[in-house]
Amino acid sequence: MNYLDQLNEVQREAVVQTEGPVMIIAGAGSGKTRVLTYRIAHLMEKGVDPFSILALTFTNKAAREMKERIAKVVGGNEARNLWMGTFHSVFARILRMEAEKLNYPSNFTIYDTDDSKSLIRDILKEQNLDDKVYKPSVVLNRISSAKNNLFNWREYQNSTELVSDDNSTGKPKMGMIFEMYSKRCFKAGAMDFDDILYNTWKLFNDFPDVLYKYQLKYRYLMVDEFQDTNFAQYIIVKKLCAQHQNICVVGDDAQSIYAFRGANIQNILNFEKDFDDLKTFKLEQNYRSTKNIVRAANSVITYNKNQLKKEVWTENHHGEKIKVIKALSDNEEGNQVALNIFEVKMNNRLRNKDFAILYRTNAQSRSMEEALRRQNIPYRVYGGVSFYNRKEVKDLLAYFRMAINPLDEEAMKRIINYPARGIGKTTIDRIVVHAAQENVSTWQVIENIHEFKAGINTGIRDKINEFATMVKSWNVMLKNHTAYELASHIASTSGLLTELYNDRTPEGVSHYENVQELLNGIREFSENGKIPLEAPSAEQELPALRTLDFYMQDIALLTDAENEKDGDDDKVSLMTIHSAKGLEFKNVYVVGMEENLFPSQLSVNSRTDLEEERRLFYVALTRAEDKLTLSMAATRYRWGNLIYCQPSRFMEEIDPDCLDLPEEKHAGSFLDDDDDRGGWNNYQQQRNTNTRPGAPRSFGNKPTGSRFGGGQSKSATTPAKPVTNGGGVPQGFRKVNVAVPVQAAADFEAADPSQIVVGLNVEHQRFGKGQVIAIEGRSPENKATILFETQGQKQLLLKFAKLKIIS
DNA sequence: GTATTATCTAAGTCT
DNA sequence: TAGATAATAC
Numbered sequence: 160m161n162y163l164d165q166l167n168e169v170q171r172e173a174v175v176q177t178e179g180p181v182m183i184i185a186g187a188g189s190g191k192t193r194v195l196t197y198r199i200a201h202l203m204e205k206g207v208d209p210f211s212i213l214a215l216t217f218t219n220k221a222a223r224e225m226k227e228r229i230a231k232v233v234g235g236n237e238a239r240n241l242w243m244g245t246f247h248s249v250f251a252r253i254l255r256m257e258a259e260k261l262n263y264p265s266n267f268t269i270y271d272t273d274d275s276k277s278l279i280r281d282i283l284k285e286q287n288l289d290d291k292v293y294k295p296s297v298v299l300n301r302i303s304s305a306k307n308n309l310f311n312w313r314e315y316q317n318s319t320e321l322v323s324d325d326n327s328t329g330k331p332k333m334g335m336i337f338e339m340y341s342k343r344c345f346k347a348g349a350m351d352f353d354d355i356l357y358n359t360w361k362l363f364n365d366f367p368d369v370l371y372k373y374q375l376k377y378r379y380l381m382v383d384e385f386q387d388t389n390f391a392q393y394i395i396v397k398k399l400c401a402q403h404q405n406i407c408v409v410g411d412d413a414q415s416i417y418a419f420r421g422a423n424i425q426n427i428l429n430f431e432k433d434f435d436d437l438k439t440f441k442l443e444q445n446y447r448s449t450k451n452i453v454r455a456a457n458s459v460i461t462y463n464k465n466q467l468k469k470e471v472w473t474e475n476h477h478g479e480k481i482k483v484i485k486a487l488s489d490n491e492e493g494n495q496v497a498l499n500i501f502e503v504k505m506n507n508r509l510r511n512k513d514f515a516i517l518y519r520t521n522a523q524s525r526s527m528e529e530a531l532r533r534q535n536i537p538y539r540v541y542g543g544v545s546f547y548n549r550k551e552v553k554d555l556l557a558y559f560r561m562a563i564n565p566l567d568e569e570a571m572k573r574i575i576n577y578p579a580r581g582i583g584k585t586t587i588d589r590i591v592v593h594a595a596q597e598n599v600s601t602w603q604v605i606e607n608i609h610e611f612k613a614g615i616n617t618g619i620r621d622k623i624n625e626f627a628t629m630v631k632s633w634n635v636m637l638k639n640h641t642a643y644e645l646a647s648h649i650a651s652t653s654g655l656l657t658e659l660y661n662d663r664t665p666e667g668v669s670h671y672e673n674v675q676e677l678l679n680g681i682r683e684f685s686e687n688g689k690i691p692l693e694a695p696s697a698e699q700e701l702p703a704l705r706t707l708d709f710y711m712q713d714i715a716l717l718t719d720a721e722n723e724k725d726g727d728d729d730k731v732s733l734m735t736i737h738s739a740k741g742l743e744f745k746n747v748y749v750v751g752m753e754e755n756l757f758p759s760q761l762s763v764n765s766r767t768d769l770e771e772e773r774r775l776f777y778v779a780l781t782r783a784e785d786k787l788t789l790s791m792a793a794t795r796y797r798w799g800n801l802i803y804c805q806p807s808r809f810m811e812e813i814d815p816d817c818l819d820l821p822e823e824k825h826a827g828s829f830l831d832d833d834d835d836r837g838g839w840n841n842y843q844q845q846r847n848t849n850t851r852p853g854a855p856r857s858f859g860n861k862p863t864g865s866r867f868g869g870g871q872s873k874s875a876t877t878p879a880k881p882v883t884n885g886g887g888v889p890q891g892f893r894k895v896n897v898a899v900p901v902q903a904a905a906d907f908e909a910a911d912p913s914q915i916v917v918g919l920n921v922e923h924q925r926f927g928k929g930q931v932i933a934i935e936g937r938s939p940e941n942k943a944t945i946l947f948e949t950q951g952q953k954q955l956l957l958k959f960a961k962l963k964i965i966s
Numbered sequence: 967g968t969a970t971t972a973t974c975t976a977a978g979t980c981t
Numbered sequence: 982t983a984g985a986t987a988a989t990a991c
Contacts, residue, residue, distance in 0.1 A: 217981095218981095245981070246981080247981050248981090269981095271981090272980085272981090352980090352981050353981090355981085356981095416979075417979080417980075417981095419978080419979065419980090420979085420980065420981075519978075519979075520977090520978055520979075521978085521979085522977075522978090522982095542979095542980085576967095579967085579968070579969095581967065581968090582967090583967045583968075584967085585967080586967090619967090715981090716981065717981095735978090735979065735980090736979080737978090737979045737980065738979090738980080759978060759979080760978095761978070762978090771979095775979080796982085797977080797982095798976080798977055798982070799982045799983090800982095967991105968990105968991085969989100969990090969991080970988100970989080970990080970991095971987100971988085971989075971990095972986100972987080972988070972989090973985100973986080973987070973988085974984105974985085974986075974987085975983100975984090975985085975986095976982105976983095976984090976985100977982090977983095
């Protein structure tokens, strides 16, 4: 197969430019993956040893797919020797090999975010600090970005800038918390996500011989999704390629959506400065989407100030306009989307997997799922509460973690008294405090509890000792038993399996089944060497005996999106826009196009955040190949409250020629008695009054009463009332606690308002059946007071209420 | 120390 | 709404 023939000119140039620093700016859908894979294949065809190629991708799935494609060009045997994976998985592996240099055990645990937060909470408690002031998530963020910028706790404390920052925000103890956090992690033989990067840098920095070794080994480096790398990652890459300079990065500044995690678009700009003889290639031809979609996406992204010059274009056909769905509620939005999927699928003879529903937040999946279930459309939700995040699964994994690394403090706290062993909270606190006082690990205290005493009475000390003996016995079994043998042994001897089995409630049964599923996965690994979400490089390093520690190595780094044990893959995909990065679908539905949801409420006060939201929207739009649908709801349940929504400002940023807007009709007010606070009847008005030309709207940096700075407040056209008070709490809205899904909105035949009289039994689409107990005011402004069977008493404006008379 | 109940609180994107 | 924590009774 002559792969070079399948490339356009720029793509081909980028592929054959194998030596020296290369940067590829790849617009959405411009064949970036194709270039990367062919570039690697080309290297191999030229005789480069696959063992000396390292490709860093954003997800393991991307790595796996790329590998498969390379295998088609150069053959599977050669391709399997390539090392491809995420930064975290590749460097975690290197760290395990070099662990003793940093005084870590090679079987170190990887703490996930929950572990980190729980540790921070502990520290706060011990230090008597208020967790309202030092919110664990905020503290962790601060520590995280410090490490991503290669500051350890000591450097943090020495930085006058950071310290005065903390002082001015009223958190002077931040540096101290950072110190304690780092020390505790170290003592527990644990690294968090950021430590994996920080420690890799430290390893390369403090041990030049180690760095030299890897520089020699990986003579060709490739980095995908470069726009989403952070400073630490960038410096590591720079170090690795310092000798041979064979570095190729691929990215698109317009698709940078992980700044919140420390990703830095500046890396793209720095790259030009850091490498003198850099060759840059711009891929601007889009092969994925229709002209209409490309045009819409381009029109949106022009609103961002910060971007590299680039013109994405396509030779594809025009395609349909972007369909806009406006629904009255989140449930109805789901119904309309599901119905639309059904129709489009039937009319065009498509498959379920040609469809994707993308949303801003995971919580939005619920209404979509319900609607798809009603329509009998098979679907698969990516992300959300992933399998590995379920409590019972985490519990069993914590047992495994402790068997492998008994120092693991967070795992210990999780399981030492689950199932109940008479080792309560007070006792655990004493152990932890004592360990801190004696400057040893909690495990040392537990292991030698009779010597340490730690103020714990003999009876409980015996129980702790029993626990320690059990953990040690597992630890001994680690190297001479298969993963499955040990895992099932632990599951039963710990008492966890019995505990779960004894709970015969439906939830209890499902907990038990989940644990069984985990064990089944481990069995498969033991027998076939199949790693659950197979890290691409794993097969070449499988040990003779597939042990539990090997199985556990990457579990913490796996994402649910990569978990594809499901054989039947003809399903509609549901996922956040973030996890849709790099994917494409024939038909894409972007749902929840509402202010304060997308863009997120938390982003609208800062230009940088808002621009990131806009790039996210850009990513969403460019996932679609043929057909794009945007939907929004006039009301939505959030945090258990009904709130009224305005269309997203992004709707106005799309070139109107690309849109296919629905006809306007009265809506919205049927939810409440007076005032029109929501609904879409203002929508057209707003569009018309809005300044359209290419000039970006100005947004004030500080919220100044109006939700938007500058003079173009939306409330100019909707003087009624602001939807929220800025903090997200709906103002002056009565709570409606139970949402009855709108089932078949289309064929609900409402009676004429004049027919509604006191005493009638009526039915309402949303509130169900009820009796009219009063009517006041005169038509057409008359209101009916209706006592609903399930929803209680409500006042409805008759002209909007749509009531069916039952008797 | 444990089990049950009541109360509170947080709710964004991910390795 | 749901998960975590606090209060309560045993």
